[in-house]
Amino acid sequence: MTIASTTQLLCFLVLSATLVLGSLGVVLLPNIVYSAFLLGGVFLSVAGLYLLLNASFVAAAQVLVYVGAVNVLILFAIMLVNKREDLSDIPGLKVRKLLSGLVCGGLFVLLLRVAFTTPWALPGPQPVGEEATIRIGEHLFSDYLLPFELASVLLLMAMIGAIVLARRDVFSSDVITGEPVDQGLLEKARSPLLLEKPVLEKTP
Amino acid sequence: MTLALLLPGLAEPIPLQAYLALAAVLFCTGVWGLINSRNAVRVLMSIELMLNAVNLNLMAFSNYLDGQLIRGQVFAIFVITVAAAEAAVGLAILLSLYRNRETVDMERFNLLRW
Numbered sequence: 150m151t152i153a154s155t156t157q158l159l160c161f162l163v164l165s166a167t168l169v170l171g172s173l174g175v176v177l178l179p180n181i182v183y184s185a186f187l188l189g190g191v192f193l194s195v196a197g198l199y200l201l202l203n204a205s206f207v208a209a210a211q212v213l214v215y216v217g218a219v220n221v222l223i224l225f226a227i228m229l230v231n232k233r234e235d236l237s238d239i240p241g242l243k244v245r246k247l248l249s250g251l252v253c254g255g256l257f258v259l260l261l262r263v264a265f266t267t268p269w270a271l272p273g274p275q276p277v278g279e280e281a282t283i284r285i286g287e288h289l290f291s292d293y294l295l296p297f298e299l300a301s302v303l304l305l306m307a308m309i310g311a312i313v314l315a316r317r318d319v320f321s322s323d324v325i326t327g328e329p330v331d332q333g334l335l336e337k338a339r340s341p342l343l344l345e346k347p348v349l350e351k352t353p
Numbered sequence: 354m355t356l357a358l359l360l361p362g363l364a365e366p367i368p369l370q371a372y373l374a375l376a377a378v379l380f381c382t383g384v385w386g387l388i389n390s391r392n393a394v395r396v397l398m399s400i401e402l403m404l405n406a407v408n409l410n411l412m413a414f415s416n417y418l419d420g421q422l423i424r425g426q427v428f429a430i431f432v433i434t435v436a437a438a439e440a441a442v443g444l445a446i447l448l449s450l451y452r453n454r455e456t457v458d459m460e461r462f463n464l465l466r467w
Contacts, residue, residue: 154365169378173382176399191402192405204429215436230457232457246389257381273417275421289427315445
């Protein structure tokens with residue numbers, strides 16, 4: 150504990166306010182681009198909370214992976230599919246929102262009750278502080294070696310899977326019958342996603 | 354110092370329960386967004402929120418209850434790895450869905466529902 154308690158508490162209050170407001174914004178804002186940028190703010194404040202919890206390595210990993218990779222990926226996806234569409238009304242949407250709000254509120258109360266009634270074994274052992282990175286390295290290469298290697302396999306699978314899923318295959322002939330496919334379909338598949346739809350000429 | 358005099362609780366260290374309550378808020382917000390989002394990208398964002406809430410819990414327990422063996426931090430690193438893979442595959446699925454259905458409305462992805 151190098152930071153004074155008051156400073157720590159103030160940092161915690163600021164970070165938690167950012168976190169709660171940002172996450173509400175992510176869920177509630179109508180514009181999805183604002184939501185994505187707020188999500189970056191949420192990730193950053195979670196990284197700040199990790200710093201308060203004596204975990205500098207995980208905080209750095211959080212910033213690198215979440216803000217640097219996941220958030221940028223989400224922004225890319227938004228730019229690729231950002232079509233303004235008027236969502237058709239679904240009957241009972243308000244009821245669904247209300248019911249799910251009640252369920253989430255109940256879940257929240259339950260979690261709070263568990264957190265505040267469980268007799269935690271506090272105070273636990275003294276936190277290792279700056280040695281945490283060394284400990285994590287020792288864990289990763291001794292008792293968590295198998296999950297560590299499996300994570301590398303998982304990342305490779307995810308990479309290949311993402312490429313396969315997102316690739317656009319255009320065949321000039323049908324794979325099964327060998328007949329040439331409809332030319333209009335071919336052009337549609339080739340036209341880039343970002344391109345605006347051609348404006349239909351007004352027929353007199 | 355004046356703040357500490359004004360509120361006696363300010364000089365105390367942050368309790369574990371504060372982190373747990375914060376993670377509960379984040380998780381419930383994520384669940385609500387997951388259920389109610391019409392945009393598929395927002396659903397993925399809500400999943401990320403929930404994963405972050407779980408990570409926050411893990412880190413809090415690791416610091417307060419397991420300060421020497423910090424197994425929670427190792428777990429959080431694995432969760433971050435899996436979340437990155439999940440985001441990549443999820444967004445690839447989303448792109449290919451958009452290409453086929455020309456929409457990102459979750460209510461219209463109901464081919465397998467009934």
